[in-house]
Amino acid sequence: MADFQVLEQSHPRVDAWEKVTGQANYAGDVYLPGMLMCKILASTRSHARIISIDTSKATALPGVRAVITGYDFPQIRFGSGALKDRYIMARDIVYYIGEPVAAVAAEDEITAQEAIGLIEVEYEDLGAVVDPLTALRSGAPSVHPDLESYEGYGFTIEGGNICTLLDADRGDVDQAFMEADHVFEDTFRSQGINQGFLEPMACAANVEANGRLTIWASTQGPYQVRAQLASVLDMPLSNIKIIPMELGGGFGAKLRLAFEAFPALLSMRTGSPVKLINTREEVFTLNGPRHPVTNYIKTGVNNDGTIIAREAYTIFDVGAYLGAGPNSGIGHGLGAYNIPNFRLRSYGAYTNKVYVGSYRASGVADMTFAVESHMDIIAHKLGMDPLDFRLKNTIKEGDIAVNGSRVPGNGLEQTLAAIKERLGLPKELPDGHGVGIALCEWRSGTGPSTASISVNEDGTASLLTGSVDISGSDTSLASIAAEVMGISIGDIIVASRDTDLAPFTGPSGGSRIVYSQGKAVQMAAEDARDKLLALAADRLGVPQEALGCAGGRVYVHDNPPQGLTLGQLASASVNSRTGPIVGNASLSTLPYAPVFSAQAAEVEVDRATGQVKLTRYVQCQDVGVAINPMAVEGQLEGGAVQGIGRALTEDMLFDQETGAVRNPSFASYLMPLALDLPELETLMVRVPSEDGPFGARAVAEPPGFGPPAAIANAIYDAVGVRIRELPLSGERVLAALQGKISEDVAYIGDELDELKRAEGLVA
Amino acid sequence: MQKQPLEFTVNGRRRQLLVAPYYSLLDTLRDEMQLTGTKKGCDEGDCGACTVILDGKPVTSCLVLAHSARDAEITTVEGLASPDGLHAVQQAFIEKGGLQCGYCTPGLIMAAVGFLQDNPVPSEEDVKFAIGGNLCRCTGYTKVIEAIMLAAETMREQNS
Ligand code: FES
Ligand code: FES
Numbered sequence: 001m002a003d004f005q006v007l008e009q010s011h012p013r014v015d016a017w018e019k020v021t022g023q024a025n026y027a028g029d030v031y032l033p034g035m036l037m038c039k040i041l042a043s044t045r046s047h048a049r050i051i052s053i054d055t056s057k058a059t060a061l062p063g064v065r066a067v068i069t070g071y072d073f074p075q076i077r078f079g080s081g082a083l084k085d086r087y088i089m090a091r092d093i094v095y096y097i098g099e100p101v102a103a104v105a106a107e108d109e110i111t112a113q114e115a116i117g118l119i120e121v122e123y124e125d126l127g128a129v130v131d132p133l134t135a136l137r138s139g140a141p142s143v144h145p146d147l148e149s150y151e152g153y154g155f156t157i158e159g160g161n162i163c164t165l166l167d168a169d170r171g172d173v174d175q176a177f178m179e180a181d182h183v184f185e186d187t188f189r190s191q192g193i194n195q196g197f198l199e200p201m202a203c204a205a206n207v208e209a210n211g212r213l214t215i216w217a218s219t220q221g222p223y224q225v226r227a228q229l230a231s232v233l234d235m236p237l238s239n240i241k242i243i244p245m246e247l248g249g250g251f252g253a254k255l256r257l258a259f260e261a262f263p264a265l266l267s268m269r270t271g272s273p274v275k276l277i278n279t280r281e282e283v284f285t286l287n288g289p290r291h292p293v294t295n296y297i298k299t300g301v302n303n304d305g306t307i308i309a310r311e312a313y314t315i316f317d318v319g320a321y322l323g324a325g326p327n328s329g330i331g332h333g334l335g336a337y338n339i340p341n342f343r344l345r346s347y348g349a350y351t352n353k354v355y356v357g358s359y360r361a362s363g364v365a366d367m368t369f370a371v372e373s374h375m376d377i378i379a380h381k382l383g384m385d386p387l388d389f390r391l392k393n394t395i396k397e398g399d400i401a402v403n404g405s406r407v408p409g410n411g412l413e414q415t416l417a418a419i420k421e422r423l424g425l426p427k428e429l430p431d432g433h434g435v436g437i438a439l440c441e442w443r444s445g446t447g448p449s450t451a452s453i454s455v456n457e458d459g460t461a462s463l464l465t466g467s468v469d470i471s472g473s474d475t476s477l478a479s480i481a482a483e484v485m486g487i488s489i490g491d492i493i494v495a496s497r498d499t500d501l502a503p504f505t506g507p508s509g510g511s512r513i514v515y516s517q518g519k520a521v522q523m524a525a526e527d528a529r530d531k532l533l534a535l536a537a538d539r540l541g542v543p544q545e546a547l548g549c550a551g552g553r554v555y556v557h558d559n560p561p562q563g564l565t566l567g568q569l570a571s572a573s574v575n576s577r578t579g580p581i582v583g584n585a586s587l588s589t590l591p592y593a594p595v596f597s598a599q600a601a602e603v604e605v606d607r608a609t610g611q612v613k614l615t616r617y618v619q620c621q622d623v624g625v626a627i628n629p630m631a632v633e634g635q636l637e638g639g640a641v642q643g644i645g646r647a648l649t650e651d652m653l654f655d656q657e658t659g660a661v662r663n664p665s666f667a668s669y670l671m672p673l674a675l676d677l678p679e680l681e682t683l684m685v686r687v688p689s690e691d692g693p694f695g696a697r698a699v700a701e702p703p704g705f706g707p708p709a710a711i712a713n714a715i716y717d718a719v720g721v722r723i724r725e726l727p728l729s730g731e732r733v734l735a736a737l738q739g740k741i742s743e744d745v746a747y748i749g750d751e752l753d754e755l756k757r758a759e760g761l762v763a
Numbered sequence: 764m765q766k767q768p769l770e771f772t773v774n775g776r777r778r779q780l781l782v783a784p785y786y787s788l789l790d791t792l793r794d795e796m797q798l799t800g801t802k803k804g805c806d807e808g809d810c811g812a813c814t815v816i817l818d819g820k821p822v823t824s825c826l827v828l829a830h831s832a833r834d835a836e837i838t839t840v841e842g843l844a845s846p847d848g849l850h851a852v853q854q855a856f857i858e859k860g861g862l863q864c865g866y867c868t869p870g871l872i873m874a875a876v877g878f879l880q881d882n883p884v885p886s887e888e889d890v891k892f893a894i895g896g897n898l899c900r901c902t903g904y905t906k907v908i909e910a911i912m913l914a915a916e917t918m919r920e921q922n923s
Binding site: 010012013015016017018019020021022023024025026028029031110195196197198199200246247248249251277279280470471472630631633634637638639640641642665666667671672673674675677680 | 785793794797798799800801802803804805806807809810812839840841843844849853854856857858859860862863864865866867868869872890891892894895896897898899900901902903904905906907908
């Protein structure tokens with residue numbers, strides 16, 4: 001490992017002091033003089049025409065200052081991607097239970113809530129469809145009958161409710177299936193998941209004296225919120241300033257415009273600041289969660305265990321609007337394997353449920369559950385060791401990834417080896433006890449990134465980026481800057497920012513910040529360092545190459561006592577020919593850098609009740625280089641525990657008739673508590689990436705992918721039953737133990753034929 | 764509904780204020796006193812983000828009516844640090860990385876402070892029980908538990 005001064009050492013978060021003393025300010029903590037409170041009226045119908053909305057009683061209630069409906073907004077549809085399928089507030093039609101229909105601003109929250117109860121809406125029901133597989137069938141009620149007239153619609157496949165298709169093909173998959181010694185088919189289902197951030201959605205809005213709109217937001221993507229808000233309010237982008245407040249968890253849910261437009265319009269109407277804070281119930285019912293996913297996988301394998309063909313059809317329920325879109329990319333149907341022939345399809349289907357949101361590499365955890373369960377099934381059927389079977393097929397340096405990129409050097413095999421050694425695999429456990437593994441793949445996120453660093457007269461440096469801190473990313477960015485400039489992390493001031501102040505940057509999500517934003521910070525710091533060196537060379541009368549930068553000084557290599565401190569240089573720069581020292585950097589994308597993680601679970605299954613006790617969980621990830629090991633471990637641990645919740649207990653329940661969320665509370669949506677923890681072991685291997693800052697790779701997403709499959713595979717090892725549906729509840733395991741779930745549940749058959757017919761693959 | 768007079772002690776200061784009868788202690792601290800360090804994650808008693816110490820015991824302040832805390836002694840996260848520095852629990856959370864987004868942190872810290880008063884020599888299992896009502900979505904709890912164990916040790920040293 002390189003000889004680092006700052007990196008690879010654990011540093012407390014730069015914002016830790018504010019957070020442990022209660023001084024950190026979140027959007028809900030904004031209190032402004034004369035501030036009004038906003039409440040939302042949600043639709044009570046799954047799919048209905050709005051006949052009338054009567055707000056007169058609400059408006060007349062003392063303390064109410066304004067009431068708005070969808071008709072108060074410009075008639076402009078918006079969307080997260082190209083397809084504009086949604087109004088910010090329902091207009092003419094509601095598409096799901098929970099959709100905002102009206103909003104109120106009142107002098108206090110209780111009055112606003114009372115006013116909401118006084119708004120009268122008359123609906124006329126339209127046909128609704130809740131199940132995504134039903135939605136795919138021809139003749140199903142159409143969620144958006146006018147879809148083809150929406151801006152950005154570019155999709156041609158028949159089938160009323162299909163709104164997206166991602167696809168990837170290579171080789172001759174049908175031929176390969178015919179030639180394969182064995183062909184295996186499985187279908188898996190994963191459940192609806194709520195992101196579970198602790199801070200409910202909140203925002204405050206105020207029209208300033210100069211007519212500009214200021215939004216205090218709880219967001220991962222201030223520039224995205226600015227652009228979308230400008231579009232739905234039909235207002236110049238430059239009229240809006242977004243101040244991203246401390247973020248109390250987002251995990252993808254806060255990447256885009258949420259409810260900011262309601263307090264914004266209410267503030268424009270009343271001239272007063274307006275604040276909105278969701279209740280926890282609203283977090284569950286109004287905000288886009290992840291919906292259930294059905295995954296059909298077919299694999300052709302030769303006798304020696306070499307996989308030669310893969311077909312994967314994934315049906316994503318997107319709810320009423322495309323929202324975050326179905327998934328993070330099509331390639332995950334292959335998993336971490338090199339497969340010469342494949343046909344991969346991801347379909348998005350509209351249903352009358354709350355629109356889909358993002359959550360930690362959306363869709364990949366669902367696909368990893370399917371692929372890694374399927375790999376385990378195949379290994380057992382072929383009589384191979386599950387780990388050896390994986391190793392035989394892993395993608396390697398020089399192979400071509402699904403996205404067409406050459407696979408660069410990586411630590412995939414080391415992660416598997418580390419898991420094998422830590423657990424002593426293969427191993428026999430007594431009946432009722434089992435061990436299972438899963439191999440997870442992801443890539444380091446990229447996208448537009450900028451940074452600016454100015455050197456202060458006392459030798460400290462101020463770092464300005466537009467990215468919101470998630471998962472301690474500010475601390476990591478400060479570490480990178482400190483490493484480059486040869487100063488301590490305490491000498492980096494991370495500036496607080498807003499969209500007026502900081503340069504544009506992509507949102508904080510998809511494991512993007514440290515890899516891409518970190519690279520921009522590294523480049524900006526190098527730029528600042530080069531300018532310091534040039535100035536020092538000038539002052540000291542030596543060539544720039546003769547100088548080094550460390551310990552807060554620029555010094556002469558051959559004579560280290562000769563030099564100037566960064567403070568002296570910064571002070572001198574003020575009146576120098578080139579002016580004050582500022583380093584800048586800007587980049588759009590970085591090359592493909594995969595991330596691999598091997599994970600293993602040990603479980604104990606009670607045959608009488610089906611209860612699964614997770615006793616041990618081990619993960620090993622290739623992190624490239626650990627910018628801040630304590631933060632990296634924190635990400636890996638937190639991610640794995642989210643994955644454990646997904647595997648065992650978390651389950652968003654939707655009413656099968658109406659699509660309403662049936663368990664909108666923390667008491668009924670069960671996220672892991674401290675008491676649920678297994679023995680959790682976190683290992684890292686370090687194969688530096690080619691382009692990331694100092695070789696770092698993305699960290700945050702993969703730890704959450706593995707638990708569902710690793711635990712399902714461990715359950716199979718323990719008691720010989722295969723659970724193909726999440727969560728792996730005691731109820732489900734017991735049913736399987738009692739033979740009530742058949743091994744070959746085909747959840748998808750007719751639907752698959754129908755899709756293939758539409759694609760023209762079958763007659 | 765009419766606001767009614769209420770008196771209690773918060774972070775060592777006697778406070779007199781007018782509070783509506785339906786107001787929770789949590790909303791009172793936040794809306795009426797601008798003590799926003801105490802967080803609202805659910806308002807239903809399920810997440811622990813609103814934990815404060817009321818007459819020596821950790822409670823979820825969203826479930827306590829403000830008027831039922833008449834004359835009580837309340838400590839919030841803002842009242843933990845002394846002029847000499849941070850409380851041992853706060854310091855341990857920083858050192859061990861027991862926080863990420865920080866939204867659950869004030870509640871976890873107050874739950875830990877209350878618990879360590881009663882059990883200065885806890886096992887890891889005890890700690891898990893003590894924070895069994897506090898949800899944290901970011902950390903996976905491992906570093907939170909390490910932080911509380913470290914704080915227990917520091918407090919024992921401070922008291923001996
Ligand atoms: S806000 Fe009180 S327990 Fe969640
Ligand atoms: S640190 Fe984010 S919820 Fe605990």
